[in-house]
Amino acid sequence: MGLPLPAFSFHAWVRLLLGLLLLLVGPAAYATHIVGGEMELQYRRGNTYTLRLNLYFDAINGNPGALDQQMTASIFDKANNRRMQNVVLPLTSNTFVQYTNPACTTPTLSTRKLVYALDITLEPAMYNSTAGYYAAVERCCRNNGISNIVNPQNAAQTFYLEFPAVVRNGRPFIDSTPRIFPPLGDYACRGEMFYYDFGGQDTDGDSLVYDMVTPLNGYSNTVDPSPLQAQPSPYSGITWGAGRSTANQIPGNPTLGIDSRTGRLTVRPSQLGLFVFGVRCTEYRQKVKIGETRRDFQLYVLNCPQNTPPSLQVYNGTGKLPAYVPGRDTLHLVPGGNRCLRIRFTDPDPISRLTLTTRPVNFSGLAPSFTSITTGMVRTAGAPDTLTATLCFPECQDTKGQVYLLDVIVADNGCSLPKLDTVRVAFTALPPPNTPPVLTSTFPTEVTGSAPVIVRIPVGGTYTATLAGTDTDRDPLALSAVGQGFDLAAAGMQFTAQNGTGRADGTFTWQASCEAAAVQENLMVQFRLQETTKCTPSPVVRTVQFVVLPPVDTVRFLPPNIITPNGDGKNDAFELPTLPPDYCDGRFAGIKIYSRWGNEVFHSPERTFRWNGAGSTGMYYYLITFTNGRRYKGWVQVLP
Template identity: 50%
Template sequence: MLLYRYTLLCLLFLLLIPRAQATHIVGGELDLQYQSGNQYRLTLTLYFDAINGSAGALDNEATASIFERGTNRRIRDVELPLITNTFVPYTNVACTIGSLSTRRLVYSSLIEMTPGQYGAPNGYYVAVERCCRNGVINNIVLPGDAGQTYYLEFPAVVRNGQAFRNSSPRIFPPLSDYACINELFYFDFGGQDADRDSLVYEMATPLNGHANTLLPRPPQAQPAPYREITWQQGLSVNNQMPGAPTLSIGRNTGRLTVRPTRMGLFVFAVKCSEYRNGVKIGEVRRDFQLLVINCPRNQTPQLTVRPPGNPRATYREGRDTLRLRAGQNRCMRFNFTDIDPASALQLELRAINFPQNLVPAPTLRQGTVRAPGQPDTLTSEICFPDCFDSKGQVYLLDVIVADNGCSLPRRDTVRVAFTAEAPPNEVPTVSLVNGPSALPVQARVGQMLEFDVLGLDVDLDAVTLELSGRGFNAAQVGAQLVSVSNAPGRTVARFRWQVDCRAVERGLHEFLILAAANPCQQRQTSSTLLLPVQVNYSNAAPRLATTFPPGSANPADPPVVVRMPLGGVYEATLDGTDSDLDGLTLTAAGTKSDLAAMGMSMSTSGSPGTATGKFRWEATCANASDEPMDVVFTLTDNTCRPVPQQRLVRFEVERPTAPEFVPPNVFTPNNDGRNDYFEMPSLPPDFCEQRFAAITIFSRWGNKVYHSVERTFRWNGKDVPEGVYYYLVEYTDGRSFKGTVTVIP
């Protein structure tokens, strides 16, 4: 029912518009390029006949329709505005003819393609339909009534749950060239693909589609399939125009070739398929047309190749192989001419099986022959450098001379087979100039080793000397080669190694010194020079003597104890010696706090193999609060594998000797001169913060009867009745003594 309504609307529309008479379409193609995110740019390039086309047929926009492949479900229609209108250039402007001029119209717009909308596994296609083709086309039926469908296939934007980005291949832009009857015509339609997909080309039948003279520009494209044009009798997709050979395209190159045998205007189509990992993912088609005319007769230029050293001989293609030998003439001479008057000739050199950048520049690239003041034969020459070497392989070089004939240049090509030999080269040598008397070299830590190394090359090539280590990195142990002098074929460098502790672990170091020369950019090295160095190392433990009391040198044993009374000063001397004369370091460190906090200090001095320390301690109350005060004295030899010596000393502040504390428990204040007072001469002595604070005496009812803060107090017991009294003695550190004393008159 929907199809019926659409058809009825189209018929009504056709009845309301006049029959289009314009014959203007030359060809064109669609292009889809990924931009970023979900953005793509869709472009229609339409080629328009600027000579026969009607200006009214130049559209300001085009409508592209996108469908799902397989189901033909319409996804959306896209309006493409006209963004450029230019002329297609000729290969050679001098070949321009008045009957052939082509405009290039570009319609383009950004579109968004999300995975949700463009995720069908079969992919999609986009089409634009337009009528009409040139009415004078000679190889299809009713060309003036034939429309054109621009067609492109592209994959889904997601595959296996991952984003699948793809840009369609871009076919090389066409030129406004024409072909000459019975002359070979060639043209490069080979494209480029931004994704580096594989491209395959083939001839295709142009699509007609649904557009016609009554509806030249449908409001939207219809889904596939699309009608094809009808070939004239005797022609087909594989024989699209009369020719010997007929029109064909290189499957992998995209190069069009034809030798037309009939004049006229011929339409053709090319299909380019893109493959990724062997799977076809897209397709783009181009329609175009080729004009064949009767051209003025143009003769092919003539090229002669002369072998090296023999300017009169002629190289015979397919039979001769030129040999470029070392020390001999290595130049090829080319003579080229053309019997046509005022023929401008161009020389091109194309390497076939070796890098193009190795081809020398010719002395002459272009010139004109058979013109006033010009020679009839042009001469050019290339000379291969001495270092050029084909390594026994036969190299192929195409020497091509082309004229400026219309519509395309005529060419004469000679494929030159040749070999080239580089000059002989001797391997450089390496030796020690002031080498050691015996190997391996005996070295010790701290020693500087220096030897001069000589690199020689009899070919006078530049020589470089390189240092490495067998099983180790020479630079990482501090060894190096320092350049001394350089001259052609002669290099002197100095081996320098300040042996340090990094060399102790390995012991034997085998240094490799080689000479390298680079004639003709081909590195050659000498036989390796082996320089073995044995690093000898031994170490005796240093000795530490002190004036501390005797004790064990093992830190795990109980420490030596030094005691001093308050205010006392203790001094000690430490002497370190080392039989290896290594530098010595003498240190002292507290196990709980630093020396200064403990009232201690130590100064040191020394020379190679000796170290002296002066230690001093002043005993203070501050020290007493830090006890125990343990100090570790360490003597370390400054060598690769030190054997430190240690002493652990404990410092203590002497407490004063206290008599036995036996307080009296009775006294008789009767003034008989005996036991008249209550006093405590045997109280614990004062020490730093542990000092006598006060004594308080209470009655048995708790009344204070006496108080004193003097350590030498004397209570006379007067004014108190006979009986038992209680005393409390307090110290500043919180200690206290309690007891009773009886007063007897």
Template identity: 50%
Template sequence: MLARLSQATHIVGGELDLQYKSGSTYTLTLNLYFDAVNGSAGALDNELTASVFEKTTNKRMFNVSLPLVNNSFVSYTNPACTRNDLSTRRLVYTRDVQLPAATYINPTGYYVAVERCCRNNVIGNIANPGGAGQTFYLEFPAVVRNGKAFVNSTPRIFPPLSDYACRGELFYYNFGGQDVDGDSLVYELVTPLNGHSSSGNSKPSQAEPVPYDPITWLSGRSEQNQIPGTPTLSIGRTTGRLEVRPTQLGLFVFGIKCSEYRNKEKIGEVRRDFQLKVIPCSTNADPTVQVIMPNTRNTYQPGRDTLKLQAGSNRCINLRFTDPDPASNLTMSLSPVNFTGVLPTFTTVRGMVHAPGAPDTLVSQLCFPTCFDTKGKVYLLDVIVADDGCSLPKRDTVRVAFTSKPDPNSGPTLTTTADPTTPLRVRLGDLVTFDVIGNDPDNDPITLAMAGRDFTPANIGAQFTVTPGTNPSRARFSWRVDCAAVAAGKTLYEFVFTATATPCTERQVTTLVVPMQIEYVNAPPVLASTLPPIDLATNTVSVVRRPLGSTYEATLTGLDSDQDALVLAATGNGFDLAEVGMSFVPVNGKGQATATFRWDPSCEAVTRGGLEVNFTLRETSCVPKTISRTVRFEVFSTDTLTFLPANIFTPNGDKKNDFFELPSLPPDFCGSLLSSIKIFSRWGNEVYRTTNRDLHWDGGGLPAGVYYYLIEYTDKKRFRGTVTIAP
């Protein structure tokens, strides 16, 4: 039973769609339009299989199962024309697929196909419709061209239609599509594809490659004469607009193809099959609209008359519209032909005629904005009346040629309550306030705004507060002049105020500049001290040298004539003052700061190779200035005697010059300790050694002659010399 149901006729039409997502991911979608009245539920598939092929070889790239994700009704253009015997569902099957750049590189491109049977068996323009299948088909290009990514999404043909056509009445519908890549689209009629599916194989497990057999037209029908009509079915090559005036009742299938071009080269195509039902309809007469020339009773004559709307004149024209049909709802609309922008407005847009209590003729006025300006050109405007007839509204259009000169419109004016002195002179701490007033002689709405030339007012604390609902427009400027303005490095600030009106989208701007000069003078502070002066010739640091056990003290005094707050500070270059016996006690204040520096010399200064201290005097102001001094502190030994030992002695026991002694040997000092005293023969042999600085060497019974001594300290300090043993 289910197998038989799945072969039931149900297909109205449909199309495939391939949209780029990201990377190598695309979304493949099948839109299948299902006959919701005659289609069997057993023919409603939960999934369909799509097959992808390479065009030149028909190589099957892959199959993919597309699950059903949406099932909804297709709306009528005019819901009031809905019929119970004509209803269409839109079934959406979709899934993301991968098209890797390394694989999809064939320059001739690829195609996708889905095959399914069967069509409605009452279709009246093809043979064996109940056994005819449909092949949904699209083509897409390689995803790489000339070594670069080639991104493309297929055009989307929409919307589908659930409408019917009336025999003898013009039917029109827009099948025009959209292309997200901006490619050019070209439409043409094509013969629908049957493919390989049939009533005996209604749902193939996969699509076969091309060729796909077309449907068979009945006698008198063809690709260019698909629906009997005068004229027959046609489609706008660049618009996608379908038109037909059918002459026979029935259900007719038709096919269209949308090709996409990029740089004048075809890169892909999408096909859609659909069907149109033609029914007998009661006669629907055309509505009519009349445009009355201004200040007359004469009817406007298209092609002969031109409306001339002058400045200061009445800019409204009278309209009369009616319809012979009873209880006809009429709607007015406008369509500009050769211009864009603001359109005139109707006083009455819609109404009913020829119904109990309703008039036979409706009247309205079409009023042009007072600022409408055609700039000397003749503009064309279609004035359209449409009824609510079925299947589609009937229309009447009057194309109105017109010129228009706008009413004079003066620009806004701008004034302030600020001091007229230019520029305004302000000081640090001043609060500057004034009002900005914008006025428009034509009472156009005004927008007030503030900006700064080469600066942002908010960054320096300036505020501009607009008072809503005032006429004239008013705003308050407020600025507390603080260090933010001075620190920015500018002294002249030009505030630019604007009043903007936009009558009929024509922007009118008036500008007013209020300059403000900041009067700010800052004298640098002065530093005096008992520190040694810097060597101006060499621009080197000052040096303080003291022996161990002494104390050094200096005083520093900072003065500022502007009475700015002063801060004295001292920092060691790579050390903490207290760790090396230094202290710095400041007394900071406004306009004056004093400090006392003290140093108790220790071996730390020797170990570190000297101590550098940075003394700074910094003022607290908008543009602070700092005075710096660097002083180097060193420790020296108090033993200033020259080390020059006797170089001869006579160990003969006469108690005169019997010993070699070193009474002037430099003492131990901050880690520089005596390590050893050595005496060598002239052949380099060590003959004596001691670590006792109280040296009394009697020669040790060595023969007379010249000997050498070497004195070493722990800091690698050395003394070398000769000593002679005399007989």
């Protein structure tokens, strides 16, 4: 005979059944699968932003049942943790994270990038707190094999970002959070230097600062692995294992660190294992913090085959001279002289593929280029032990008296990341001599240091100017004219040029019209004289402003002030044939005539009006208005 069942309430039975159900399906719900992730908030238009969660999923050990089809993000006010809204983010993309070198793929490491995103509205009337806001997504659990935290299979993760109010001082304050560079699919080798660029991009041009932070744990757990909404902050961090901390997340010499300005990660790991780490990117505008985003990620450290770094030497000219010595030598490139370097590069390891690149250190714009091979195999069948290449500087390179620095880099195809050798070349360069061209024109004389020359033409008038460019070096010249924010033809302007060697001529014509006045308030035209040589210097530029004036009055406006409506044919009516002419938006709107007591006695919208004095002598007053707000006032006396 069985024992009697204990007396349970209905709710107790429900809780018991739910607990049994969690035991049965729990592994699929909270399977250890999360590699890491970060959130982004990108401005779209108006009050619309895209809220995005990039989640990195362990494609080897993660349970497919734990791959969510949607995630819930919660937005809070930083000032008081007030919940602003919950946003359900659907899964929009599922791709693999790529290796830097696909040949280094290992079957023990494969990561998926899951993107959850949705366009949301941030109304200025609602999102105006000066403290700013934060968004969070909570999910459990992390990979079971993580080496540097306690109980990783029970450790959760909170994805987190901060953003400012969308309005400041009554005006829109537009900001997109930084977008951290793509995550690494690579592993690190024990005892070898590992490096990776986590530096971000900011569409608003804000300053970005990076530091290491403890990954966030938050409130989700194995019982509630995917909450319907995130809890407000503060969020607890993960629990570091023995000897680990925010400043020592991955053991090594050096330990894992990040460059605060560039976001470049470096570590020479000293232990094997899987290590989680956290990076924060803080955003500043005018030296004031306006937001931040965090990335949690993992780094797998393996034993790798021995890889000896490649080496290179740089020679000036033919390669017979002594090799260039960084820090001691400086190249001086002059017109007519040698502007090429010879490079010899090799690798002691067998079957190595080497690749040459260059990287400007303190300059931009013109840079040298290779005129021969930049990639090749060494120490394999049919391949030499050493490769050579030629690097040439442009004839027009001009360092403007400064010393420019250029890194010449050779990389091998070693795993997990290429080994490098770098020679930093210091150089100065002078371009070929050149006398600037001269631009003359029939435009009014420009006053040095003043605003652009202004040409004023009455509506209906035509203006013509000629331009001439000359060059004593007999270089090819080209003249052009460009409207600043408008099309020349739309404003009734035309420019033709005859370009040639040592001389260029141009003719500019303009038909001033009401249409031209309506195109743009300030019709600014930039005339440019450009040398079209291989070394193209800055153009000679002249800017002219064109203004449409009202028509010139052919008759002076002198209204009569006495009429005698006696029928003798002389001054019988008040009329104004000499009114200022209509001009574009300045057209005759009407006349009103008032008695001395302010009573209206006459009005007319017609320019050709006639008033015969209303049959009463005395003093009267008139008001004439135009459509552009122009007004004329006066008096007229009616005599017998």
